[in-house]
Amino acid sequence: xxxxxxxxxxxxxxxxxxxxxxxxxxxxxxxxxxxxxxxxxxxxxxxxxxxxxxxxxxxxxxxxxxxxxxxxxxxxxxxxxxxxxxxxxxxxxxxxxxxxxxxxxxxxxxxxxxxxxxxxxxxxxxxxxxxxxxxxxxxxxxxxxxxxxxxxxxxxxxxxxxxxxxxxxxxxxxxxxxxxxxxxxxxxxxxxxxxxxxxxxxxxxxxxxxxxxxxxxxxxxxxxxxxxxxxxxxxxxxxxxxxxxxxxxxxxxxxxxxxxxxxxxxxxxxxxxxxxxxxxxxxxxxxxxxxxxxxxxxxxxxxx
Amino acid sequence: xxxxxxxxxxxxxxxxxxxxxxxxxxxxxxxxxxxxxxxxxxxxxxxxxxxxxxxxxxxxxxxxxxxxxxxxxxxxxxxxxxxxxxxxxxxxxxxxxxxxxxxxxxxxxxxxxxxxxxxxxxxxxxxxxxxxxxxxxxxxxxxxxxxxxxxxxxxxxxxxxxxxxxxxxxxxxxxxxxxxxxxxxxxxxxxxxxxxxxxxxxxxxxxxxxxxxxxxxxxxxxxxxxxxxxxxxxxxxxxxxxxxxxxxxxxxxxxxx
Ligand SMILES: Cc1cc2nc3c(=O)[nH]c(=O)nc-3n(C[C@H](O)[C@H](O)[C@H](O)COP(=O)(O)OP(=O)(O)OC[C@H]3O[C@@H](n4cnc5c(N)ncnc54)[C@H](O)[C@@H]3O)c2cc1C
Ligand SMILES: Cc1cc2nc3c(=O)[nH]c(=O)nc-3n(C[C@H](O)[C@H](O)[C@H](O)COP(=O)(O)O)c2cc1C
Ligand code: FES
Numbered sequence: 279x280x281x282x283x284x285x286x287x288x289x290x291x292x293x294x295x296x297x298x299x300x301x302x303x304x305x306x307x308x309x310x311x312x313x314x315x316x317x318x319x320x321x322x323x324x325x326x327x328x329x330x331x332x333x334x335x336x337x338x339x340x341x342x343x344x345x346x347x348x349x350x351x352x353x354x355x356x357x358x359x360x361x362x363x364x365x366x367x368x369x370x371x372x373x374x375x376x377x378x379x380x381x382x383x384x385x386x387x388x389x390x391x392x393x394x395x396x397x398x399x400x401x402x403x404x405x406x407x408x409x410x411x412x413x414x415x416x417x418x419x420x421x422x423x424x425x426x427x428x429x430x431x432x433x434x435x436x437x438x439x440x441x442x443x444x445x446x447x448x449x450x451x452x453x454x455x456x457x458x459x460x461x462x463x464x465x466x467x468x469x470x471x472x473x474x475x476x477x478x479x480x481x482x483x484x485x486x487x488x489x490x491x492x493x494x495x496x497x498x499x500x501x502x503x504x505x506x507x508x509x510x511x512x513x514x515x516x517x518x519x520x521x522x523x524x525x526x527x528x529x530x531x532x533x534x535x536x537x538x539x540x541x542x543x544x545x546x547x548x549x550x551x552x553x554x555x556x557x558x559x560x561x562x563x564x565x566x567x568x569x570x571x572x573x574x575x576x577x578x579x580x581x582x
Numbered sequence: 583x584x585x586x587x588x589x590x591x592x593x594x595x596x597x598x599x600x601x602x603x604x605x606x607x608x609x610x611x612x613x614x615x616x617x618x619x620x621x622x623x624x625x626x627x628x629x630x631x632x633x634x635x636x637x638x639x640x641x642x643x644x645x646x647x648x649x650x651x652x653x654x655x656x657x658x659x660x661x662x663x664x665x666x667x668x669x670x671x672x673x674x675x676x677x678x679x680x681x682x683x684x685x686x687x688x689x690x691x692x693x694x695x696x697x698x699x700x701x702x703x704x705x706x707x708x709x710x711x712x713x714x715x716x717x718x719x720x721x722x723x724x725x726x727x728x729x730x731x732x733x734x735x736x737x738x739x740x741x742x743x744x745x746x747x748x749x750x751x752x753x754x755x756x757x758x759x760x761x762x763x764x765x766x767x768x769x770x771x772x773x774x775x776x777x778x779x780x781x782x783x784x785x786x787x788x789x790x791x792x793x794x795x796x797x798x799x800x801x802x803x804x805x806x807x808x809x810x811x812x813x814x815x816x817x818x819x820x821x822x823x824x825x826x827x828x829x830x831x832x833x834x835x836x837x838x839x
Contacts, residue, residue: 303806307827310584310804323808331813331821336799338809343629347801352808352822496628524628547802548623548631550674551586 281571282560284318284539286516287464288401288439289373291318291539293557294572295529298520298543299324299377299403299443300349304363305370308550314370316554321467321541322363324379324405327388329355334487339476344498344522345544346474346491351379356389364396373400375441383428386418391435401438404429404463407445407470419445419470422457429461439464441518446472446498446505455509466509467518467541469502495544496522503535510536510577524552526559533572534579584677584804585610588670592647594663599728600654601699602663603639610675611648614641616706617680617774617795617831620650621803623672624661633674634658635800635826637774639702640709651702651731677803678830681707681793686770688715693768695757695783697723697775703795705732707772708739719743719766723779727751758782777839784834792834798825813838 282293296319297308304322305314314320332352339346353359359376367374376393380386390402406418406425418428425442433440442458444451446469455466471492476485484490502521510517519537523529524545532540545552560572569575589608597603621633640649654663665671681703686692692711694704701722708718718740724730727750736742744752745760753760757779773783774795784792801807805827812829813822815838823829823837 301802301807303808307802307804307806311586329821332808332811335809335811337811338632338799338801338807340630340632343631345632345801347807347809349808352811495631544631544801547807548633549586550802550804 281564282557284573286518286538289319289375291373293318293560294533294539295553295557295560296321296375296518296539296541297546297553298541299405301543301546304359305367308546309370311550312554314367315372316557317372318539318557319373319375319400320367321375321377321403322359323353324351324377325353325356325359325389325393326351326379327356327385329353329358336485336487337491339485339491341474341476341493341495342497344493344495346476346486346493347471348486348488348491350488356392360392360396364393364398368398374398375401375403377403377405377443378432379405383431386428387431387435390432390440394435394437399438401464402432402436402440403467404432404440404442405470407443407447419454420448422453425454426457426461429458429463433462441465441467443470444468444505444509445470446501446521451505452508452512455513459513459515463515465516465518466513467520468509469498469505469521472498472501494521496524498522499528499531503531506532506537507535507579511580524548526556526563529556529560530563530567530575533575534577536577536580538576583613584675585613586672586674589673591665591667591669591671594665594667597651598731601651601729601731602654603649603651603731604662604665605647605649606671606673607645607647608673609646610673611641611646612643614638614648614676615680616641616683616710617703618676618678619703619830620673620675621677621800622662623674624658626672630658630661632801633803634662635677635803637703637795638676638706640706651699653699674803678826679828681772681795681831683707683710683714685791685793686711686716690769691717691719691767693766693771694718694720695722695761695771695773695775695779696720697757697779698725698729700773700775700795701732703774704772705735708736712739719768721745721757721760721764723747723757723775724751756782758786761786781839784839787834793831794834794837794839795831796825796829796837796839800826802826
């Protein structure tokens, strides 16, 4: 019996573990290391209508138990992703979640309409939360009315279920979650990175060329857990949780707080085999917890 | 093929001020070529978090050993310098594309120009070029005498010149100052070091064939995260390259530096 399978809108997951968007490219590099069919799903790098060259370098800086990044959504653009990356991924038996980004509603709608027709794209992840692009992105992610309207428009054209990726850079994350749920979102993915800065010790100047960057890695996990916990109580759509996952206990924590599946971002850079390792380690962890199927722990923090 | 391996420290010593030479043993040595690098996780803890990119300085395939030479810069390299013989180190590699040793023929001359901590990858390169019957000239720039290393090793392989900014060892000034006086006769140059040096060399030897090893801040080290991007010069096939997986070595004129 598979003790790890999870069913979510559009997604038949062998297990609840998937690499997070932007930390796995389009899978090619990690495919040199292990069989991608092992993964529950793959969240591919953000795709925009036109290719984007991204921000100047340095784009990354290390912080205590974390890192800042300001990649700037560099990607080869919709045409190339449709013509080269997605067909290449078809050799693997793994559902793809396409991360959709843009600076205008039209951009999002265009990418969503086209990318949702790819046979292996089983769900979209609307990235309304990238802190590293000057326009769009984050404004969609901080204003509940704007976010709801965007989701409605994308839902109207998408052939597959739409998940919305929430930004933690808001005062009230529950309000954002509720807004996208009303807009018709099929699920929520959370959290994206937290806006941060690091200064050069000698000059006092920002280390990242973009000045600010998004904080990720183990350092952000307590915030992510808190947000998943709060959102789970107030919405009825499923959550894919992420933010600092580095070990199997973190997976259990996210699922206990209310996530139905878990994405791993930054730790793929530290241990490129982390996803398959977590998948292999989960059954023993379930034994330890005395549960038969991983579903049983979803939301257990909230039980009386 | 890229692999992750827990390699064993077989030697570690300080060879100049804050400069360490560490030799590691393991299977992935068999796959290494000069100019490639490894990505080292210095601790199993979550801080320091990211791997550190370090060049391969020499390869001993018969004993499954390779050597890195690194400067203690910040937390990561400091932790690395504390490793004792017998300790295990988590190594991902070999990564990237190294120096093309076959860009120069037997009987020809290669000029190897290094700056500071850019010198190490030139050592394995020089060994392999000499093995192929190529004459090598080495010109290395350092801040000061205390930071210089491997003089004996390089001198065994070919003509070797040291340049220091303060004149405490060898010629005083920059490597390009010495090269202007030396006017060496060579067929191909290979270089690794600070950007201003690479820029100066590229314009000085505009009509020569040359290869440059570049550096950039990295996330993954394998081409997946888009952290280490550099724009290319006009007329190249692609608008950008990834230093980690397309480089770190590029032919002169490919990358905008
Ligand atoms: C392809 C490549 C090959 C290299 N080879 C060597 C070598 O052979 N010997 C050597 O001494 N150094 C080498 N470096 C530089 C070396 O990676 C840095 O000195 C080292 O990462 C510093 O880590 P730290 O923790 O001591 O310093 P910190 O300043 O504490 O590091 C903080 C973060 O910044 C990154 N970082 C800091 N300096 C650099 C740098 N110059 N380049 C890239 N990332 C940096 C670190 O990796 C880390 O993520 C190489 C760099 C690259 C990209
Ligand atoms: C280098 C890097 C690039 C990222 N790119 C994207 C992206 O393109 N789209 C997106 O929605 N999130 C992106 N993210 C955010 C991650 O998907 C994830 O939400 C966040 O990093 C938190 O998870 P972690 O702590 O496990 O990394 C990126 C993160 C990093 C570190
Ligand atoms: S470091 Fe990730 S792409 Fe080069």
